[in-house]
Amino acid sequence: MDNLKVSTEELSYEYPFSKKKALNNISLSIFSGESVGIIGRNGSGKSTLCFALTGLVPSFFGGKRTGRVLIDGVDVLQMSKEKLVRKVGLVLQNPFSQISGAKTTVFEEVAFGLENLGIERDEMVERIEKVLKRFNLWEKRTQNPFELSGGQLQRLAIASTIALEPEILILDEPTSQLDPQGTTEVFEVLSELKKSGMTIIIVEHKFEKLVEYVDKLIFLHDGSLVGYGKPEEIFSMREIDIYNVGEPVYTTLCKNIDVKNTHGNYPVHFNESVELLKGVFQKDDR
Amino acid sequence: MKSISLYVEKDTFIHKLEPVTKLWYAFTSVLLTFILPSLWMGILFLLFSLLLSISGRVLKNMIAFISAVIVISLTMLVIQGMFYKDNSTIVFTFGSLKFYKEGLIHATLLIVRVLNMIISFGILILTTRPSDMVTNLVQKGLSPRIGYVLSSVLQIIPQMLSTASTIIDAQRARGLETEGSLVQKLRAFFALIGPLVLSSLVEARERAIAIEMRGFGISMRQTHVSVILEGKVDRVLKFVIKLVLLIALTWRVVSWII
Numbered sequence: 001m002d003n004l005k006v007s008t009e010e011l012s013y014e015y016p017f018s019k020k021k022a023l024n025n026i027s028l029s030i031f032s033g034e035s036v037g038i039i040g041r042n043g044s045g046k047s048t049l050c051f052a053l054t055g056l057v058p059s060f061f062g063g064k065r066t067g068r069v070l071i072d073g074v075d076v077l078q079m080s081k082e083k084l085v086r087k088v089g090l091v092l093q094n095p096f097s098q099i100s101g102a103k104t105t106v107f108e109e110v111a112f113g114l115e116n117l118g119i120e121r122d123e124m125v126e127r128i129e130k131v132l133k134r135f136n137l138w139e140k141r142t143q144n145p146f147e148l149s150g151g152q153l154q155r156l157a158i159a160s161t162i163a164l165e166p167e168i169l170i171l172d173e174p175t176s177q178l179d180p181q182g183t184t185e186v187f188e189v190l191s192e193l194k195k196s197g198m199t200i201i202i203v204e205h206k207f208e209k210l211v212e213y214v215d216k217l218i219f220l221h222d223g224s225l226v227g228y229g230k231p232e233e234i235f236s237m238r239e240i241d242i243y244n245v246g247e248p249v250y251t252t253l254c255k256n257i258d259v260k261n262t263h264g265n266y267p268v269h270f271n272e273s274v275e276l277l278k279g280v281f282q283k284d285d286r
Numbered sequence: 287m288k289s290i291s292l293y294v295e296k297d298t299f300i301h302k303l304e305p306v307t308k309l310w311y312a313f314t315s316v317l318l319t320f321i322l323p324s325l326w327m328g329i330l331f332l333l334f335s336l337l338l339s340i341s342g343r344v345l346k347n348m349i350a351f352i353s354a355v356i357v358i359s360l361t362m363l364v365i366q367g368m369f370y371k372d373n374s375t376i377v378f379t380f381g382s383l384k385f386y387k388e389g390l391i392h393a394t395l396l397i398v399r400v401l402n403m404i405i406s407f408g409i410l411i412l413t414t415r416p417s418d419m420v421t422n423l424v425q426k427g428l429s430p431r432i433g434y435v436l437s438s439v440l441q442i443i444p445q446m447l448s449t450a451s452t453i454i455d456a457q458r459a460r461g462l463e464t465e466g467s468l469v470q471k472l473r474a475f476f477a478l479i480g481p482l483v484l485s486s487l488v489e490a491r492e493r494a495i496a497i498e499m500r501g502f503g504i505s506m507r508q509t510h511v512s513v514i515l516e517g518k519v520d521r522v523l524k525f526v527i528k529l530v531l532l533i534a535l536t537w538r539v540v541s542w543i544i
Contacts, residue, residue, distance in 0.1 A: 113500030
Protein backbone atom coordinates (compact mmCIF):
# COMPACT_ATOMS: atom_id res chain seq x y z
CA MET A 1 0.00 0.00 0.00
CA ASP A 2 2.95 2.33 -0.48
CA ASN A 3 2.54 3.43 -4.06
CA LEU A 4 0.45 6.45 -4.80
CA LYS A 5 -2.18 5.25 -7.26
CA VAL A 6 -4.75 8.01 -7.61
CA SER A 7 -4.48 11.61 -6.57
CA THR A 8 -6.34 14.83 -7.15
CA GLU A 9 -4.69 18.23 -6.92
CA GLU A 10 -6.96 21.21 -6.25
CA LEU A 11 -9.63 19.59 -8.40
CA SER A 12 -12.63 21.78 -9.20
CA TYR A 13 -15.36 21.22 -11.73
CA GLU A 14 -18.46 22.97 -13.04
CA TYR A 15 -21.07 21.19 -15.17
CA PRO A 16 -22.06 22.94 -18.41
CA PHE A 17 -24.64 25.72 -17.90
CA SER A 18 -24.06 25.64 -14.15
CA LYS A 19 -22.29 28.31 -12.15
CA LYS A 20 -22.13 26.17 -9.03
CA LYS A 21 -19.00 24.12 -8.51
CA ALA A 22 -19.87 20.42 -8.42
CA LEU A 23 -16.35 19.79 -7.07
CA ASN A 24 -14.48 22.47 -5.18
CA ASN A 25 -10.72 22.39 -4.69
CA ILE A 26 -10.36 18.72 -3.79
CA SER A 27 -6.92 17.33 -3.05
CA LEU A 28 -6.48 13.75 -1.90
CA SER A 29 -4.29 10.70 -2.37
CA ILE A 30 -5.24 7.04 -2.67
CA PHE A 31 -2.58 4.38 -2.46
CA SER A 32 -2.29 1.15 -4.38
CA GLY A 33 -4.46 -1.63 -2.90
CA GLU A 34 -6.52 0.71 -0.72
CA SER A 35 -10.30 0.53 -0.49
CA VAL A 36 -11.81 3.97 -0.15
CA GLY A 37 -15.46 4.87 0.35
CA ILE A 38 -17.05 8.16 -0.66
CA ILE A 39 -19.91 9.47 1.50
CA GLY A 40 -22.01 12.62 1.54
CA ARG A 41 -25.58 13.74 1.01
CA ASN A 42 -27.28 13.80 -2.39
CA GLY A 43 -25.71 16.47 -4.59
CA SER A 44 -22.49 16.54 -2.57
CA GLY A 45 -20.40 15.59 -5.60
CA LYS A 46 -19.82 11.86 -5.01
CA SER A 47 -20.75 10.71 -8.52
CA THR A 48 -19.01 13.71 -10.07
CA LEU A 49 -15.82 12.77 -8.24
CA CYS A 50 -16.12 9.22 -9.62
CA PHE A 51 -16.56 10.61 -13.13
CA ALA A 52 -13.58 12.95 -12.62
CA LEU A 53 -11.39 10.02 -11.55
CA THR A 54 -12.32 8.18 -14.75
CA GLY A 55 -11.73 11.17 -17.00
CA LEU A 56 -15.43 11.32 -17.99
CA VAL A 57 -15.47 14.74 -16.39
CA PRO A 58 -15.06 16.81 -18.48
CA SER A 59 -14.45 14.65 -21.62
CA PHE A 60 -17.95 13.06 -21.66
CA PHE A 61 -20.02 15.66 -19.80
CA GLY A 62 -18.32 18.85 -20.97
CA GLY A 63 -18.01 21.68 -18.45
CA LYS A 64 -14.91 23.23 -16.92
CA ARG A 65 -12.32 21.38 -14.90
CA THR A 66 -9.41 22.98 -13.08
CA GLY A 67 -6.72 21.20 -11.08
CA ARG A 68 -5.55 17.69 -11.90
CA VAL A 69 -6.51 14.03 -11.52
CA LEU A 70 -3.47 11.81 -11.61
CA ILE A 71 -3.34 8.05 -12.04
CA ASP A 72 0.14 6.63 -11.59
CA GLY A 73 1.38 10.20 -11.89
CA VAL A 74 -0.26 10.91 -15.26
CA ASP A 75 -3.24 13.24 -15.70
CA VAL A 76 -6.30 11.27 -16.87
CA LEU A 77 -6.91 13.86 -19.58
CA GLN A 78 -3.45 13.20 -21.02
CA MET A 79 -4.03 9.44 -21.19
CA SER A 80 -5.29 7.69 -24.30
CA LYS A 81 -8.78 6.27 -23.96
CA GLU A 82 -7.42 2.75 -24.33
CA LYS A 83 -4.88 3.21 -21.54
CA LEU A 84 -7.52 4.75 -19.30
CA VAL A 85 -9.95 1.86 -19.88
CA ARG A 86 -7.17 -0.60 -19.05
CA LYS A 87 -6.32 1.32 -15.85
CA VAL A 88 -9.77 2.22 -14.49
CA GLY A 89 -13.05 0.31 -14.40
CA LEU A 90 -16.34 1.98 -13.57
CA VAL A 91 -19.52 0.32 -12.30
CA LEU A 92 -22.69 2.41 -12.02
CA GLN A 93 -25.81 2.03 -9.92
CA ASN A 94 -28.43 0.81 -12.38
CA PRO A 95 -27.54 -2.77 -13.31
CA PHE A 96 -29.89 -2.77 -16.32
CA SER A 97 -28.36 0.26 -18.04
CA GLN A 98 -24.83 -1.08 -17.69
CA ILE A 99 -25.47 -3.98 -19.98
CA SER A 100 -24.25 -3.17 -23.46
CA GLY A 101 -27.63 -4.18 -24.89
CA ALA A 102 -25.93 -5.54 -27.98
CA LYS A 103 -25.15 -9.05 -26.80
CA THR A 104 -27.53 -11.95 -26.42
CA THR A 105 -25.63 -14.10 -23.93
CA VAL A 106 -23.84 -13.47 -20.64
CA PHE A 107 -20.65 -14.87 -22.19
CA GLU A 108 -20.76 -12.42 -25.11
CA GLU A 109 -21.64 -9.56 -22.76
CA VAL A 110 -18.38 -10.02 -20.86
CA ALA A 111 -16.61 -10.19 -24.22
CA PHE A 112 -17.94 -6.78 -25.28
CA GLY A 113 -15.17 -4.73 -23.65
CA LEU A 114 -12.47 -7.24 -24.55
CA GLU A 115 -13.50 -7.11 -28.21
CA ASN A 116 -13.29 -3.31 -28.13
CA LEU A 117 -9.76 -3.53 -26.73
CA GLY A 118 -8.75 -5.96 -29.47
CA ILE A 119 -7.81 -8.80 -27.08
CA GLU A 120 -7.00 -11.98 -28.99
CA ARG A 121 -9.79 -14.58 -29.00
CA ASP A 122 -7.99 -17.29 -27.01
CA GLU A 123 -7.05 -14.87 -24.25
CA MET A 124 -10.55 -13.42 -24.35
CA VAL A 125 -12.18 -16.83 -23.81
CA GLU A 126 -9.74 -17.59 -20.98
CA ARG A 127 -10.48 -14.28 -19.23
CA ILE A 128 -14.26 -14.63 -19.65
CA GLU A 129 -14.26 -18.14 -18.22
CA LYS A 130 -12.13 -16.98 -15.30
CA VAL A 131 -14.35 -14.02 -14.33
CA LEU A 132 -17.63 -15.84 -14.86
CA LYS A 133 -16.49 -18.64 -12.57
CA ARG A 134 -15.14 -16.14 -10.06
CA PHE A 135 -18.46 -14.27 -9.98
CA ASN A 136 -20.60 -17.45 -9.93
CA LEU A 137 -22.08 -16.73 -13.34
CA TRP A 138 -20.57 -19.59 -15.32
CA GLU A 139 -23.84 -21.56 -15.22
CA LYS A 140 -25.64 -18.54 -16.68
CA ARG A 141 -23.23 -18.03 -19.56
CA THR A 142 -25.71 -18.95 -22.32
CA GLN A 143 -28.58 -16.90 -20.86
CA ASN A 144 -29.65 -13.50 -22.15
CA PRO A 145 -28.27 -10.83 -19.77
CA PHE A 146 -31.71 -9.23 -19.49
CA GLU A 147 -33.06 -12.47 -18.00
CA LEU A 148 -30.79 -12.20 -14.93
CA SER A 149 -31.89 -10.86 -11.55
CA GLY A 150 -30.70 -7.42 -10.37
CA GLY A 151 -27.95 -8.89 -8.16
CA GLN A 152 -26.76 -11.21 -10.91
CA LEU A 153 -26.83 -8.37 -13.41
CA GLN A 154 -24.74 -6.16 -11.13
CA ARG A 155 -22.27 -9.03 -10.68
CA LEU A 156 -22.20 -9.34 -14.46
CA ALA A 157 -21.47 -5.61 -14.77
CA ILE A 158 -18.58 -5.96 -12.30
CA ALA A 159 -17.38 -9.15 -14.02
CA SER A 160 -17.42 -7.43 -17.41
CA THR A 161 -15.32 -4.61 -15.96
CA ILE A 162 -12.93 -6.94 -14.11
CA ALA A 163 -12.39 -8.94 -17.33
CA LEU A 164 -10.60 -5.83 -18.66
CA GLU A 165 -8.17 -6.27 -15.72
CA PRO A 166 -8.20 -2.66 -14.53
CA GLU A 167 -5.88 -1.62 -11.71
CA ILE A 168 -8.54 0.61 -10.15
CA LEU A 169 -12.22 -0.18 -9.74
CA ILE A 170 -14.68 2.65 -9.12
CA LEU A 171 -18.22 1.81 -8.08
CA ASP A 172 -20.95 4.42 -7.88
CA GLU A 173 -23.68 3.14 -5.53
CA PRO A 174 -23.50 -0.41 -6.92
CA THR A 175 -26.12 -1.77 -4.51
CA SER A 176 -28.64 1.09 -4.47
CA GLN A 177 -31.14 -0.80 -6.62
CA LEU A 178 -30.53 -4.23 -5.13
CA ASP A 179 -32.33 -6.23 -2.45
CA PRO A 180 -30.40 -7.46 0.64
CA GLN A 181 -29.45 -10.70 -1.14
CA GLY A 182 -28.13 -8.77 -4.18
CA THR A 183 -26.26 -6.36 -1.89
CA THR A 184 -24.60 -9.25 -0.06
CA GLU A 185 -23.60 -10.81 -3.39
CA VAL A 186 -21.94 -7.58 -4.55
CA PHE A 187 -20.09 -7.03 -1.27
CA GLU A 188 -18.82 -10.61 -1.27
CA VAL A 189 -17.37 -9.98 -4.70
CA LEU A 190 -15.80 -6.71 -3.55
CA SER A 191 -14.22 -8.40 -0.51
CA GLU A 192 -12.61 -10.88 -2.83
CA LEU A 193 -11.33 -8.15 -5.13
CA LYS A 194 -9.92 -6.28 -2.15
CA LYS A 195 -8.01 -9.40 -1.11
CA SER A 196 -6.55 -9.59 -4.60
CA GLY A 197 -4.97 -6.16 -4.04
CA MET A 198 -7.11 -4.07 -6.37
CA THR A 199 -7.51 -0.38 -5.59
CA ILE A 200 -11.22 0.19 -5.01
CA ILE A 201 -13.19 3.41 -4.69
CA ILE A 202 -16.85 3.06 -3.82
CA VAL A 203 -19.81 5.37 -3.26
CA GLU A 204 -22.27 3.65 -0.94
CA HIS A 205 -25.12 4.59 1.40
CA LYS A 206 -25.32 1.26 3.21
CA PHE A 207 -22.82 2.39 5.83
CA GLU A 208 -22.87 -0.78 7.95
CA LYS A 209 -21.68 -2.75 4.92
CA LEU A 210 -19.33 -0.05 3.73
CA VAL A 211 -17.32 0.32 6.93
CA GLU A 212 -16.74 -3.42 7.13
CA TYR A 213 -14.92 -3.18 3.92
CA VAL A 214 -13.13 0.17 3.35
CA ASP A 215 -9.83 1.41 4.75
CA LYS A 216 -10.70 5.10 4.45
CA LEU A 217 -13.63 7.39 3.77
CA ILE A 218 -13.85 10.55 1.69
CA PHE A 219 -16.52 12.84 3.14
CA LEU A 220 -17.92 15.40 0.71
CA HIS A 221 -20.40 18.21 1.19
CA ASP A 222 -21.48 20.68 -1.51
CA GLY A 223 -18.57 19.60 -3.69
CA SER A 224 -15.97 20.24 -1.00
CA LEU A 225 -13.85 17.76 0.90
CA VAL A 226 -14.93 17.82 4.55
CA GLY A 227 -12.86 14.89 5.76
CA TYR A 228 -10.64 12.07 4.60
CA GLY A 229 -9.56 9.35 6.99
CA LYS A 230 -10.46 6.12 8.75
CA PRO A 231 -14.22 5.37 8.95
CA GLU A 232 -14.33 5.77 12.75
CA GLU A 233 -12.60 9.16 12.49
CA ILE A 234 -14.98 10.37 9.79
CA PHE A 235 -18.16 9.20 11.54
CA SER A 236 -16.95 10.86 14.75
CA MET A 237 -16.76 14.25 13.02
CA ARG A 238 -19.35 16.81 14.14
CA GLU A 239 -20.07 17.63 10.48
CA ILE A 240 -21.63 14.17 10.02
CA ASP A 241 -24.49 15.31 12.29
CA ILE A 242 -24.49 18.92 11.08
CA TYR A 243 -24.88 17.89 7.42
CA ASN A 244 -27.20 15.01 8.31
CA VAL A 245 -25.19 12.47 6.31
CA GLY A 246 -26.21 9.44 8.35
CA GLU A 247 -23.99 6.82 9.98
CA PRO A 248 -23.94 3.12 10.87
CA VAL A 249 -26.69 2.26 13.38
CA TYR A 250 -24.08 1.04 15.88
CA THR A 251 -22.39 4.44 15.73
CA THR A 252 -25.72 6.20 16.36
CA LEU A 253 -26.34 3.97 19.35
CA CYS A 254 -22.89 4.65 20.81
CA LYS A 255 -23.19 8.38 20.09
CA ASN A 256 -26.47 8.50 21.98
CA ILE A 257 -24.87 7.13 25.13
CA ASP A 258 -21.51 8.75 24.34
CA VAL A 259 -19.44 5.57 24.19
CA LYS A 260 -16.07 6.01 22.45
CA ASN A 261 -13.19 3.65 21.78
CA THR A 262 -9.65 4.06 23.11
CA HIS A 263 -8.77 6.43 20.23
CA GLY A 264 -11.59 8.75 21.23
CA ASN A 265 -13.75 7.86 18.23
CA TYR A 266 -17.23 6.39 18.06
CA PRO A 267 -17.18 2.77 16.93
CA VAL A 268 -18.45 1.91 13.46
CA HIS A 269 -18.24 -1.88 13.50
CA PHE A 270 -20.78 -4.22 15.06
CA ASN A 271 -18.30 -6.25 17.11
CA GLU A 272 -16.46 -3.23 18.49
CA SER A 273 -19.78 -1.57 19.41
CA VAL A 274 -20.99 -4.70 21.19
CA GLU A 275 -17.76 -4.96 23.17
CA LEU A 276 -17.88 -1.28 24.18
CA LEU A 277 -21.58 -1.46 25.10
CA LYS A 278 -21.00 -4.64 27.12
CA GLY A 279 -18.36 -2.77 29.09
CA VAL A 280 -20.75 0.10 29.78
CA PHE A 281 -23.59 -2.18 30.91
CA GLN A 282 -21.29 -4.29 33.08
CA LYS A 283 -20.03 -1.08 34.76
CA ASP A 284 -23.65 0.01 35.31
CA ASP A 285 -24.55 -3.40 36.83
CA ARG A 286 -21.74 -3.08 39.36
CA MET B 287 -36.64 -10.35 -21.39
CA LYS B 288 -36.12 -11.68 -24.90
CA SER B 289 -34.64 -9.82 -27.83
CA ILE B 290 -36.63 -9.23 -31.00
CA SER B 291 -35.89 -12.25 -33.12
CA LEU B 292 -37.80 -14.56 -35.45
CA TYR B 293 -34.97 -17.08 -35.46
CA VAL B 294 -36.12 -20.71 -35.54
CA GLU B 295 -33.64 -23.06 -33.91
CA LYS B 296 -33.09 -26.04 -36.27
CA ASP B 297 -30.08 -28.07 -37.29
CA THR B 298 -30.12 -27.81 -41.07
CA PHE B 299 -27.68 -27.09 -43.86
CA ILE B 300 -29.27 -23.64 -44.37
CA HIS B 301 -28.88 -22.77 -40.68
CA LYS B 302 -25.20 -23.63 -40.85
CA LEU B 303 -24.49 -21.32 -43.78
CA GLU B 304 -22.68 -18.04 -43.14
CA PRO B 305 -25.30 -15.26 -42.65
CA VAL B 306 -23.69 -13.15 -45.38
CA THR B 307 -24.15 -16.01 -47.88
CA LYS B 308 -27.87 -16.03 -47.09
CA LEU B 309 -27.98 -12.25 -47.36
CA TRP B 310 -26.34 -12.47 -50.80
CA TYR B 311 -28.91 -15.07 -51.85
CA ALA B 312 -31.87 -12.99 -50.60
CA PHE B 313 -30.76 -9.83 -52.43
CA THR B 314 -29.72 -11.63 -55.60
CA SER B 315 -32.87 -13.71 -55.77
CA VAL B 316 -35.03 -10.57 -55.49
CA LEU B 317 -32.89 -8.58 -57.95
CA LEU B 318 -32.93 -11.35 -60.55
CA THR B 319 -36.74 -11.42 -60.70
CA PHE B 320 -36.53 -7.76 -61.75
CA ILE B 321 -33.47 -8.01 -63.99
CA LEU B 322 -34.94 -11.01 -65.85
CA PRO B 323 -38.54 -9.86 -66.29
CA SER B 324 -40.00 -13.16 -67.51
CA LEU B 325 -42.76 -14.87 -65.55
CA TRP B 326 -41.06 -18.24 -65.95
CA MET B 327 -37.80 -16.94 -64.49
CA GLY B 328 -39.78 -15.49 -61.58
CA ILE B 329 -41.48 -18.84 -60.99
CA LEU B 330 -38.11 -20.59 -61.22
CA PHE B 331 -36.60 -18.39 -58.48
CA LEU B 332 -39.77 -18.70 -56.40
CA LEU B 333 -39.60 -22.50 -56.62
CA PHE B 334 -35.91 -22.42 -55.73
CA SER B 335 -36.60 -20.21 -52.68
CA LEU B 336 -39.44 -22.55 -51.69
CA LEU B 337 -37.10 -25.50 -51.97
CA LEU B 338 -34.54 -23.74 -49.75
CA SER B 339 -37.20 -22.88 -47.16
CA ILE B 340 -38.29 -26.54 -47.08
CA SER B 341 -34.67 -27.62 -46.73
CA GLY B 342 -34.25 -25.10 -43.86
CA ARG B 343 -37.50 -26.42 -42.28
CA VAL B 344 -38.91 -22.90 -41.96
CA LEU B 345 -41.66 -22.88 -44.63
CA LYS B 346 -44.21 -23.74 -41.94
CA ASN B 347 -43.26 -20.53 -40.08
CA MET B 348 -43.94 -18.45 -43.19
CA ILE B 349 -47.26 -20.01 -44.24
CA ALA B 350 -49.48 -17.57 -42.32
CA PHE B 351 -47.68 -14.54 -43.73
CA ILE B 352 -47.57 -15.96 -47.26
CA SER B 353 -51.32 -16.75 -47.12
CA ALA B 354 -52.11 -13.19 -46.03
CA VAL B 355 -49.99 -11.81 -48.89
CA ILE B 356 -51.70 -14.11 -51.42
CA VAL B 357 -55.15 -12.94 -50.29
CA ILE B 358 -54.10 -9.28 -50.64
CA SER B 359 -52.42 -10.06 -53.98
CA LEU B 360 -55.69 -11.30 -55.44
CA THR B 361 -56.78 -7.66 -55.69
CA MET B 362 -53.77 -7.15 -57.97
CA LEU B 363 -55.06 -9.87 -60.31
CA VAL B 364 -58.46 -8.18 -60.48
CA ILE B 365 -57.15 -4.66 -61.02
CA GLN B 366 -54.32 -5.50 -63.42
CA GLY B 367 -56.50 -8.09 -65.22
CA MET B 368 -58.99 -5.36 -66.07
CA PHE B 369 -56.98 -2.14 -66.27
CA TYR B 370 -53.34 -2.94 -67.22
CA LYS B 371 -52.20 -0.44 -69.89
CA ASP B 372 -51.18 -3.12 -72.45
CA ASN B 373 -54.40 -5.17 -72.13
CA SER B 374 -55.64 -6.42 -75.53
CA THR B 375 -56.49 -10.17 -75.39
CA ILE B 376 -59.65 -11.01 -73.48
CA VAL B 377 -59.38 -14.27 -71.53
CA PHE B 378 -62.80 -14.32 -69.89
CA THR B 379 -65.66 -12.04 -68.90
CA PHE B 380 -67.46 -11.85 -65.62
CA GLY B 381 -70.78 -10.14 -66.25
CA SER B 382 -69.79 -6.86 -67.79
CA LEU B 383 -66.18 -7.13 -66.47
CA LYS B 384 -63.52 -8.11 -68.97
CA PHE B 385 -60.27 -9.78 -67.89
CA TYR B 386 -57.25 -9.60 -70.18
CA LYS B 387 -54.35 -12.04 -70.63
CA GLU B 388 -51.61 -9.34 -70.51
CA GLY B 389 -52.91 -7.88 -67.26
CA LEU B 390 -53.28 -11.27 -65.59
CA ILE B 391 -49.73 -12.28 -66.58
CA HIS B 392 -48.34 -8.96 -65.33
CA ALA B 393 -50.21 -9.34 -62.01
CA THR B 394 -48.96 -12.91 -61.64
CA LEU B 395 -45.39 -11.71 -62.22
CA LEU B 396 -45.82 -9.06 -59.52
CA ILE B 397 -47.24 -11.64 -57.09
CA VAL B 398 -44.40 -14.05 -57.85
CA ARG B 399 -41.86 -11.29 -57.19
CA VAL B 400 -43.48 -10.36 -53.87
CA LEU B 401 -43.69 -14.01 -52.77
CA ASN B 402 -40.08 -14.64 -53.76
CA MET B 403 -39.02 -11.54 -51.82
CA ILE B 404 -40.88 -12.74 -48.71
CA ILE B 405 -39.58 -16.30 -48.90
CA SER B 406 -35.95 -15.47 -49.68
CA PHE B 407 -35.74 -12.87 -46.89
CA GLY B 408 -37.81 -15.17 -44.68
CA ILE B 409 -35.13 -17.84 -45.07
CA LEU B 410 -32.49 -15.31 -44.01
CA ILE B 411 -34.44 -14.06 -40.98
CA LEU B 412 -35.76 -17.41 -39.77
CA THR B 413 -32.49 -19.32 -40.06
CA THR B 414 -30.08 -16.64 -38.79
CA ARG B 415 -29.64 -15.29 -35.27
CA PRO B 416 -29.70 -11.45 -35.45
CA SER B 417 -26.52 -11.29 -33.36
CA ASP B 418 -24.74 -13.67 -35.78
CA MET B 419 -25.87 -11.53 -38.70
CA VAL B 420 -24.47 -8.36 -37.13
CA THR B 421 -21.25 -10.08 -35.99
CA ASN B 422 -20.76 -11.45 -39.50
CA LEU B 423 -21.34 -8.04 -41.08
CA VAL B 424 -18.91 -6.38 -38.63
CA GLN B 425 -16.34 -9.09 -39.43
CA LYS B 426 -16.84 -8.25 -43.11
CA GLY B 427 -16.10 -4.58 -42.48
CA LEU B 428 -19.32 -2.97 -41.25
CA SER B 429 -18.55 -0.21 -38.73
CA PRO B 430 -18.74 -1.61 -35.16
CA ARG B 431 -20.75 1.49 -34.23
CA ILE B 432 -23.43 0.66 -36.82
CA GLY B 433 -23.25 -2.99 -35.74
CA TYR B 434 -23.84 -1.90 -32.15
CA VAL B 435 -26.87 0.18 -33.14
CA LEU B 436 -28.39 -2.72 -35.10
CA SER B 437 -27.86 -5.24 -32.29
CA SER B 438 -28.87 -2.98 -29.43
CA VAL B 439 -32.15 -1.95 -31.07
CA LEU B 440 -33.24 -5.61 -31.07
CA GLN B 441 -32.53 -5.92 -27.35
CA ILE B 442 -33.39 -2.49 -26.02
CA ILE B 443 -36.85 -2.13 -27.63
CA PRO B 444 -38.29 -5.08 -25.66
CA GLN B 445 -36.71 -3.58 -22.54
CA MET B 446 -38.39 -0.23 -23.28
CA LEU B 447 -41.72 -2.01 -23.76
CA SER B 448 -41.26 -3.63 -20.38
CA THR B 449 -40.52 -0.21 -18.82
CA ALA B 450 -43.62 1.19 -20.53
CA SER B 451 -45.74 -1.58 -19.06
CA THR B 452 -44.32 -0.83 -15.58
CA ILE B 453 -45.13 2.87 -16.01
CA ILE B 454 -48.69 2.03 -17.18
CA ASP B 455 -49.17 -0.14 -14.08
CA ALA B 456 -47.83 2.65 -11.85
CA GLN B 457 -50.12 5.25 -13.46
CA ARG B 458 -53.12 2.89 -13.17
CA ALA B 459 -52.34 2.37 -9.50
CA ARG B 460 -52.61 6.14 -9.11
CA GLY B 461 -56.05 6.16 -10.71
CA LEU B 462 -55.29 6.92 -14.35
CA GLU B 463 -57.88 5.49 -16.75
CA THR B 464 -56.10 3.75 -19.63
CA GLU B 465 -59.25 2.25 -21.16
CA GLY B 466 -62.32 3.97 -22.49
CA SER B 467 -62.86 6.83 -24.94
CA LEU B 468 -60.25 8.24 -27.30
CA VAL B 469 -59.79 11.28 -25.04
CA GLN B 470 -59.11 9.02 -22.04
CA LYS B 471 -56.66 6.94 -24.06
CA LEU B 472 -54.87 10.10 -25.26
CA ARG B 473 -54.66 11.37 -21.67
CA ALA B 474 -53.16 8.03 -20.63
CA PHE B 475 -50.73 8.17 -23.56
CA PHE B 476 -49.38 11.58 -22.50
CA ALA B 477 -49.08 10.42 -18.89
CA LEU B 478 -47.04 7.47 -20.13
CA ILE B 479 -44.84 9.13 -22.72
CA GLY B 480 -43.20 11.69 -20.37
CA PRO B 481 -41.78 9.23 -17.81
CA LEU B 482 -40.93 6.74 -20.57
CA VAL B 483 -38.91 9.25 -22.60
CA LEU B 484 -37.18 10.63 -19.51
CA SER B 485 -36.27 7.20 -18.13
CA SER B 486 -35.07 6.12 -21.57
CA LEU B 487 -32.86 9.19 -21.87
CA VAL B 488 -31.36 8.61 -18.42
CA GLU B 489 -30.75 4.95 -19.25
CA ALA B 490 -29.26 5.82 -22.62
CA ARG B 491 -26.84 8.26 -20.97
CA GLU B 492 -25.83 5.70 -18.33
CA ARG B 493 -25.41 3.02 -21.00
CA ALA B 494 -23.27 5.40 -23.04
CA ILE B 495 -21.01 5.96 -20.01
CA ALA B 496 -20.86 2.23 -19.26
CA ILE B 497 -19.92 1.19 -22.79
CA GLU B 498 -17.47 4.08 -23.12
CA MET B 499 -15.70 2.77 -20.01
CA ARG B 500 -15.58 -0.66 -21.69
CA GLY B 501 -13.67 0.72 -24.60
CA PHE B 502 -16.49 1.32 -27.07
CA GLY B 503 -15.37 3.60 -29.86
CA ILE B 504 -11.64 3.08 -29.31
CA SER B 505 -10.25 3.28 -32.79
CA MET B 506 -8.33 0.04 -32.98
CA ARG B 507 -8.73 -3.38 -34.54
CA GLN B 508 -11.72 -5.10 -32.96
CA THR B 509 -11.60 -8.80 -32.19
CA HIS B 510 -14.60 -11.14 -31.87
CA VAL B 511 -15.42 -13.85 -29.39
CA SER B 512 -18.04 -15.40 -31.68
CA VAL B 513 -16.33 -16.07 -34.95
CA ILE B 514 -18.60 -16.75 -37.91
CA LEU B 515 -16.56 -18.96 -40.17
CA GLU B 516 -16.76 -18.83 -43.93
CA GLY B 517 -16.80 -22.45 -45.07
CA LYS B 518 -15.87 -23.87 -48.46
CA VAL B 519 -19.57 -24.25 -49.29
CA ASP B 520 -20.14 -20.57 -48.47
CA ARG B 521 -17.30 -19.53 -50.74
CA VAL B 522 -18.62 -21.66 -53.62
CA LEU B 523 -22.22 -20.49 -53.12
CA LYS B 524 -21.24 -16.83 -52.97
CA PHE B 525 -19.14 -17.24 -56.10
CA VAL B 526 -22.05 -18.87 -57.96
CA ILE B 527 -24.54 -16.22 -56.74
CA LYS B 528 -22.24 -13.38 -57.78
CA LEU B 529 -21.57 -15.04 -61.12
CA VAL B 530 -25.28 -15.49 -61.86
CA LEU B 531 -25.94 -11.87 -60.87
CA LEU B 532 -23.12 -10.66 -63.11
CA ILE B 533 -24.36 -12.74 -66.07
CA ALA B 534 -27.92 -11.46 -65.60
CA LEU B 535 -26.74 -7.85 -65.36
CA THR B 536 -24.56 -8.23 -68.46
CA TRP B 537 -27.42 -9.83 -70.39
CA ARG B 538 -29.74 -6.99 -69.35
CA VAL B 539 -27.29 -4.25 -70.33
CA VAL B 540 -26.46 -5.94 -73.64
CA SER B 541 -30.14 -6.43 -74.48
CA TRP B 542 -30.74 -2.72 -73.83
CA ILE B 543 -27.88 -1.68 -76.08
CA ILE B 544 -28.90 -4.05 -78.89
